[in-house]
Amino acid sequence: MQKDTENERTRTRERLLDRYVLAIDSGDLEELAATLDAAYEASRDDPEIGHLITEINRAYREEEGLTPLAADAHLVREILHKCVPSAFDTHDHLKRLLTVGDVASRLQAQGHVRPGDDETNRALLGIVVSLPKPLTAPAIKQLASELGAGGSEFYWRTFRDEAITMGIARSHDQAKLAARARRVRRSPRQNKKKQG
Amino acid sequence: MSRHNEPAAHSPASDTQDERLRLLGEAIEREQQELLNDIAFQLRRSQLTDGAGLEALAKEILQETVVQASKIAERYDPAGNALLWLSAIAKRVILRQRRLKRREQSRFSLVGDTQPIRRAGAENLSEEKMFELLLGARGRAAPSQASSVEEILSLVAGDHQKILRLYYVEGLDGEELAARFGTSVGAVHQRLCRARIKLSQAYMKGEN
Numbered sequence: 001m002q003k004d005t006e007n008e009r010t011r012t013r014e015r016l017l018d019r020y021v022l023a024i025d026s027g028d029l030e031e032l033a034a035t036l037d038a039a040y041e042a043s044r045d046d047p048e049i050g051h052l053i054t055e056i057n058r059a060y061r062e063e064e065g066l067t068p069l070a071a072d073a074h075l076v077r078e079i080l081h082k083c084v085p086s087a088f089d090t091h092d093h094l095k096r097l098l099t100v101g102d103v104a105s106r107l108q109a110q111g112h113v114r115p116g117d118d119e120t121n122r123a124l125l126g127i128v129v130s131l132p133k134p135l136t137a138p139a140i141k142q143l144a145s146e147l148g149a150g151g152s153e154f155y156w157r158t159f160r161d162e163a164i165t166m167g168i169a170r171s172h173d174q175a176k177l178a179a180r181a182r183r184v185r186r187s188p189r190q191n192k193k194k195q196g
Numbered sequence: 197m198s199r200h201n202e203p204a205a206h207s208p209a210s211d212t213q214d215e216r217l218r219l220l221g222e223a224i225e226r227e228q229q230e231l232l233n234d235i236a237f238q239l240r241r242s243q244l245t246d247g248a249g250l251e252a253l254a255k256e257i258l259q260e261t262v263v264q265a266s267k268i269a270e271r272y273d274p275a276g277n278a279l280l281w282l283s284a285i286a287k288r289v290i291l292r293q294r295r296l297k298r299r300e301q302s303r304f305s306l307v308g309d310t311q312p313i314r315r316a317g318a319e320n321l322s323e324e325k326m327f328e329l330l331l332g333a334r335g336r337a338a339p340s341q342a343s344s345v346e347e348i349l350s351l352v353a354g355d356h357q358k359i360l361r362l363y364y365v366e367g368l369d370g371e372e373l374a375a376r377f378g379t380s381v382g383a384v385h386q387r388l389c390r391a392r393i394k395l396s397q398a399y400m401k402g403e404n
Contacts, residue, residue: 021389
């Protein structure tokens with residue numbers, strides 16, 4: 001039974017490859033595009049087909065004596081930026097560790113800095129030092145002393161609270177992002193099954 | 197008032213679409229080199245440009261392919277092979293370019309010199325059973341099948357028969373065939389496809 005299914009898959013692959021080679025040899029671009037559409041559909045269940053078509057393409061290029069061209073990566077990236085801006089929403093901010101500057105920015109944006117502490121907060125804005133782990137009160141005190149930063153006790157308490165809250169929010173966003181990536185990477189068939 | 201900047205609300209559908217676009221962007225960046233060379237090959241075959249203009253035109257087609265792909269990004273399924281999807285788009289861009297060029301040429305020439313394109317896939321594929329038999333017997337033909345396999349293979353000669361025999365009778369795979377012929381896996385698959393097409397045509401001729 002399994003052998004039959006495997007033979008069927010192999011035959012489908014062979015038929016597509018034959019159709020592909022025939023289309024190239026006969027110079028039929030319309031048929032070539034249609035075959036690639038069919039091969040793309042088939043590649044969802046049979047990753048081998050994409051690999052073989054790439055190999056066949058290389059053989060053709062070799063047969064033709066074509067010198068490999070180098071793509072203009074910068075230009076393609078520019079077009080992508082223009083046409084698919086969300087393709088570059090890499091969520092890098094979620095991947096890097098929270099810094100002192102991140103927390104100071106948040107405190108300023110939220111208006112949580114008292115007048116006497118604003119100079120301290122301003123000085124911390126550009127600091128890219130990562131926050132200590134765990135975020136205990138002594139660790140924060142140690143951090144303040146290492147940075148040579150002033151500020152009231154109230155300021156550093158607020159700083160620590162904000163840092164903890166930001167850390168929790170980031171973990172939550174990271175989990176959501178990972179779930180989203182898993183959902184998209186699953187084939188539509190798998191997604192349907194999951195929904196059903 | 198909320199103490200924090202809440203992230204923008206996303207529905208699962210818009211999340212999926214954003215992620216799809218991101219993966220498409222990644223795929224384009226990853227495959228652009230292979231795609232560009234595939235486009236260059238196709239342009240050479242289509243005689244759309246001379247040697248000197250090949251690289252510039254190939255890059256132009258690549259850029260247009262990226263633009264077209266972004267327009268129909270919702271049809272991209274990351275579960276499939278991105279290069280195949282992008283290649284199909286590139287072929288259609290080349291096709292459009294070729295039609296434009298032909299229209300331009302016909303404006304200057306009263307005698308059309310364009311060659312008719314032979315339609316592929318016109319062959320009747322009712323010989324499917326024959327290929328099923330070959331595949332079923334691959335590498336392990338029963339004595340009762342062996343003579344049928346031999347009879348089928350005798351329809352083609354020379355290198356076509358040789359590669360088909362190694363694949364169907366001896367059961368060699370792509371890499372083993374590549375080692376035997378001292379060439380790449382792609383080249384043997386190309387030969388294998390051509391041999392199968394020849395066999396299919398010979399078989400159809402015999403049936404008629």
